Amino acid sequence: MGEVRVINVNMGIFEKNDSVAAVNREKLRAEKTFMINLMASPGAGKTTTLLKTIELLPKDMKIGVMEADIDATIDAEKINAAGVRSIQVHTNGNCAMDAEMTRQALEEFETSDLDLLVMENVGNLVCPAETDTGSSINVAILSIPEGDDKPLKYPLMFQICHCVLINKIDTREYFDFDDAAAVERIKFCNPEAEVFFICAKTGEGMGAWVEWLRQRMAEWTR
């Protein structure tokens, strides 16, 4: 796949985030490209979940990945190594992608032939929740080692997510994580959020999430 491309994007100067997000969303809808804004704490398993998800999707689905980070290119390299088209977006120190940054990245990346575009946002449970990017859906990953109390502390993230993946369930015995409490706290933030328990490393529970995703994609591009 050659070298990783790096794009440096800058935050929108004007307070027009929602209108730029709407433009991004319409552009993607017109192109029939479904975009996921994938968010989580650092180290929750975004890249691993993404790679396993791609593995389970049909081989003829055209997929692209935008890796947003403050620095480094290791995530885009990993995705590239798996044979998936990807670019690295550097956020110029910003703690999340906003709609204008996403617009710049979409322009560079050329998304028109893609069925699915995944934007892996900066690892952070606060800032990415505050700015709509224009994605078709928002997905958050919460990993078992982080604890079941995170929806209480970062409620906005769970409010704006259509789906929450509870990852690293293979490590349950090491951590005090109350599954029912976690689900209850997520549903308190957003009663309509779908919750799946997964282990991206082993693939456990990934089938149900991928099935749900494919249904959302089918509805969206209908």
Add this chain to the structure above:
Amino acid sequence: MGEVRVINVNMGIFEKNDSVAAVNREKLRAEKTFMINLMASPGAGKTTTLLKTIELLPKDMKIGVMEADIDATIDAEKINAAGVRSIQVHTNGNCAMDAEMTRQALEEFETSDLDLLVMENVGNLVCPAETDTGSSINVAILSIPEGDDKPLKYPLMFQICHCVLINKIDTREYFDFDDAAAVERIKFCNPEAEVFFICAKTGEGMGAWVEWLRQRMAEWTR
């Protein structure tokens, strides 16, 4: 210890963060109160590390804890339950404490009789690194489940930290975490950073960190 006190603080309007931080630092130095700005991703184990650290410090040391979160009071409740004076600071949606927010919290908390004040910052590897609070030292926790690549992705956090605690070493067998690579990457960001491997849950490795902390406290209040 009674009910948890909650303080709502607002971000500084003026771009004077560094000068407000300097005022905070001088005030604390005059009071001989040593302040730690404790930072980490959500779920890295800040509260557990703090509780274990307090347990290992001399019983006659006067300690206070400020728990900064966007929402909830569970951390301050945990600290309170352990018999340690604590308050919950709500950041009004902000992703980190800045110097002005810290000044407001210090004013409310009355720190003059404290030997040690720990501010547990919002769980985030980006924003808290950007604003000096006036703390005596900055300490970051990186947990094994997050991965050894975090210093590459969030370099500023590791640049500004005097000490990095690599936590949850009891879970090593579950995660691919390269100790030497992590230390090398931290030292690349900041050659003078001290690194300790700990398990706050079991207490493993905590002695060396607490010893180092006591030395810093002794030097600072000399």
